[in-house]
Amino acid sequence: MRDTPSQDVDPQRSICPFCGVGCGLEYDDARGNGVGWKGPVNTKGEICPKGAAAFDVVGDEERLTQPLVRENGRLVTAPWEEAFDRIERAFGGIVEEYGPDALYFFASSACTNEENYVVQKVARTLGTNNVDNCARLCHSSTVAAMSSRFGLGAMTNTLEDVREADVFLVTGANPAEQHPVIFRSYMLPAIRDGTTLIHVDPRANSTTDAADIHLPVKPGYDIPLLNAMAKVLLEADLVDQAFLAERVEGITEFTAFLDEVDVTENAELAGVDPDDLRAAARVYGEADRAAAFTGMGMSQHHCGTSNVHALLNLPLLTGNIGVSGTGVNPLRGQNNVQGASDVGTLPSTLPGYQSVSDADARARVAAEWGVEPPTVPGLTESEAIHEFGDGIHGAFVFGENPAVTEPNANHVSDALDELEFLVVQDIFPTETAEYADVVLPGSSWAEKGGTVTNTDRQVLRMRPSAELPGDARQDLDLLCELGERLTDNAFTYPSTEAVFDEMTRVNPLYEGMSYDGIGDEGQRWPFSAATGIGVDVLHSDRFFSGERTADLVAVDHVPPVDQLDAGDLVLTTGRVMQHFNSGAVTRRSDTLMGMRGEDRLQIHPGDAERRAISDGDRVTVANERGTVEVTATLTPTIREGTVFLTFHYDDPLSNRLTGDTLDPEASIPEYKHSAVTVTPVE
Ligand code: SF4
Numbered sequence: 001m002r003d004t005p006s007q008d009v010d011p012q013r014s015i016c017p018f019c020g021v022g023c024g025l026e027y028d029d030a031r032g033n034g035v036g037w038k039g040p041v042n043t044k045g046e047i048c049p050k051g052a053a054a055f056d057v058v059g060d061e062e063r064l065t066q067p068l069v070r071e072n073g074r075l076v077t078a079p080w081e082e083a084f085d086r087i088e089r090a091f092g093g094i095v096e097e098y099g100p101d102a103l104y105f106f107a108s109s110a111c112t113n114e115e116n117y118v119v120q121k122v123a124r125t126l127g128t129n130n131v132d133n134c135a136r137l138c139h140s141s142t143v144a145a146m147s148s149r150f151g152l153g154a155m156t157n158t159l160e161d162v163r164e165a166d167v168f169l170v171t172g173a174n175p176a177e178q179h180p181v182i183f184r185s186y187m188l189p190a191i192r193d194g195t196t197l198i199h200v201d202p203r204a205n206s207t208t209d210a211a212d213i214h215l216p217v218k219p220g221y222d223i224p225l226l227n228a229m230a231k232v233l234l235e236a237d238l239v240d241q242a243f244l245a246e247r248v249e250g251i252t253e254f255t256a257f258l259d260e261v262d263v264t265e266n267a268e269l270a271g272v273d274p275d276d277l278r279a280a281a282r283v284y285g286e287a288d289r290a291a292a293f294t295g296m297g298m299s300q301h302h303c304g305t306s307n308v309h310a311l312l313n314l315p316l317l318t319g320n321i322g323v324s325g326t327g328v329n330p331l332r333g334q335n336n337v338q339g340a341s342d343v344g345t346l347p348s349t350l351p352g353y354q355s356v357s358d359a360d361a362r363a364r365v366a367a368e369w370g371v372e373p374p375t376v377p378g379l380t381e382s383e384a385i386h387e388f389g390d391g392i393h394g395a396f397v398f399g400e401n402p403a404v405t406e407p408n409a410n411h412v413s414d415a416l417d418e419l420e421f422l423v424v425q426d427i428f429p430t431e432t433a434e435y436a437d438v439v440l441p442g443s444s445w446a447e448k449g450g451t452v453t454n455t456d457r458q459v460l461r462m463r464p465s466a467e468l469p470g471d472a473r474q475d476l477d478l479l480c481e482l483g484e485r486l487t488d489n490a491f492t493y494p495s496t497e498a499v500f501d502e503m504t505r506v507n508p509l510y511e512g513m514s515y516d517g518i519g520d521e522g523q524r525w526p527f528s529a530a531t532g533i534g535v536d537v538l539h540s541d542r543f544f545s546g547e548r549t550a551d552l553v554a555v556d557h558v559p560p561v562d563q564l565d566a567g568d569l570v571l572t573t574g575r576v577m578q579h580f581n582s583g584a585v586t587r588r589s590d591t592l593m594g595m596r597g598e599d600r601l602q603i604h605p606g607d608a609e610r611r612a613i614s615d616g617d618r619v620t621v622a623n624e625r626g627t628v629e630v631t632a633t634l635t636p637t638i639r640e641g642t643v644f645l646t647f648h649y650d651d652p653l654s655n656r657l658t659g660d661t662l663d664p665e666a667s668i669p670e671y672k673h674s675a676v677t678v679t680p681v682e
Contacts, residue, residue: 017445020332022454053591064441065470100127107345108399109337112450129378141304151545156327164325172297176206218271228266238285240319257554289325303558339453347378389418583648626656
């Protein structure tokens with residue numbers, strides 16, 4: 001509970017810590033909450049309820065304010081020196097006995113570029129590429145597909161220019177709730193001016209309210225739907241022949257593949273009306289400019305990479321790439337999920353998405369660090385958890401909460417128990433911290449400076465407004481001390497800016513950026529040091545891969561992992577506006593919990609009636625991986641056969657039910673299609 005901040009607050013212009021929109025945010029003393037300033041994205045100073053509540057972390061009585069160490073099975077307070085001594089001894093012993101690849105580093109997409117850069121530098125200086133961030137769990141499949149086709153896995157366009165689109169195709173995303181300022185300030189005005197919205201989602205939600213066409217796809221059946229749309233584009237001669245001739249390879253093979261696609265059969269397989277699907281494809285194909293947005297409904301599948309490959313065929317067929325008002329635009333979740341990946345907290349790429357096997361990139365890094373990073377890719381975080389207690393003996397978790405966010409949570413709980421030594425650096429006693437041997441109290445977003453990178457590739461400045469509580473320390477200081485303790489390298493930076501400057505020398509995408517240049521306006525990557533400006537619309541003359549052309553790819557339907565027995569329903573998960581991700585912050589916010597205090601299972605009235613479930617009943621949701629108990633809400637907005645929970649709560653912890661089958665290319669787990677039974681609680 002929080003009344004007024006007990007820490008001193010000196011309002012400074014910063015960036016909202018929640019979603020990837022990147023709204024400018026500052027503290028309003030008179031109101032006692034966050035207000036928007038006219039930032040590069042929220043140009044009128046608009047924010048959503050999460051932004052208004054973001055300062056609730058300041059002065060929260062649950063904040064971690066002293067280091068904790070495990071004694072006789074309990075976490076007790078300890079001096080900083082002792083906490084770091086224990087880490088140094090335990091991690092040092094593990095490295096000595098098993099080598100550096102026996103450690104794992106979870107970086108944080110909720111923390112700054114500078115902090116994430118230092119995390120991966122510590123890991124790589126120590127001799128391991130075992131570092132990852134939770135982009136693994138949200139858009140790694142999107143990045144994998146877009147990188148292989150276009151050479152880069154990021155928004156092809158900017159929020160500003162997509163307003164020029166005649167059609168928005170939104171697949172597996174609910175921007176009205178998950179990216180409210182994008183929806184209200186960029187998409188809705190365009191829709192009111194005549195842009196057609198096609199929404200592909202198993203649920204009719206707040207985004208659907210503004211849609212012209214809703215395709216309520218069955219979870220796990222995006223590929224047949226998108227292939228059928230591609231077939232309609234070809235049949236109706238809505239392809240861009242000039243673009244195909246100049247910028248696309250593989251049309252002959254792709255046409256042969258589509259010859260075998262039956263639009264009606266595919267639509268029925270995907271659970272949508274064939275006429276609606278045809279109408280959606282025609283609207284997309286007839287548009288002068290069509291912009292696609294994609295979210296976790298597409299990416300969080302064991303076939304997430306294939307899903308996105310199927311989507312990418314549509315802009316290639318119709319020439320909707322490389323010009324304003326078009327493109328494929330992944331809506332990134334956490335405020336710095338883009339930046340955490342940009343700066344190298346990925347197991348196979350150095351800062352700037354340079355492969356760890358790229359000798360030139362390694363040399364550039366070595367020139368700066370004095371140490372060459374290892375050449376063998378590390379494990380992804382979703383792979384690493386399966387190695388806890390076997391190949392991985394120690395883990396450092398910085399600002400993430402895998403006990404709640406990873407799939408198959410009961411297994412994750414067992415895996416965390418298997419670690420010899422776990423260190424958690426966070427601002428609250430998270431569910432993951434319950435397993436820790438040492439807990440380091442760090443700094444909240446409101447107490448730190450640095451940069452974050454938003455969903456349309458803008459690097460933005462954060463500035464501290466509040467003092468640290470108790471004995472908590474700056475995250476960056478703690479990470480640098482970790483580096484000093486574990487490696488022979490000096491991690492002595494005179495300022496946060498000095499870390500950023502080093503980062504711009506090893507990350508070609510950020511080369512030439514500076515704090516002064518970013519100012520209040522932001523700088524977009526890929527940035528040109530020569531011109532002092534970033535590239536807005538990617539892939540205009542050439543794809544970022546360097547190629548003039550990109551391939552069309554035939555994508556076969558990949559059946560879901562969980563097969564449905566008679567009576568089973570499909571559980572899919574997602575966010576609501578009032579909360580964010582594991583809920584570690586928003587569940588503690590008085591303001592936000594006042595708006596939505598508990599999770600509810602959304603179930604169609606027909607499915608409920610067959611199970612004798614009434615609105616408000618307690619129900620058990622179960623499968624072979626776990627069981628949760630939750631209150632049911634009956635709603636016709638969800639398709640029959642599918643139920644919905646958020647992933648914001650530790651109780652009900654929806655990830656007890658999700659499976660950990662991984663996408664073979666991106667290692668993203670299957671979050672969106674879990675077979676469950678739903679029964680009334682006796
Ligand atoms: Fe924060 Fe996103 Fe809301 Fe903007 S839209 S205030 S960035 S949560």
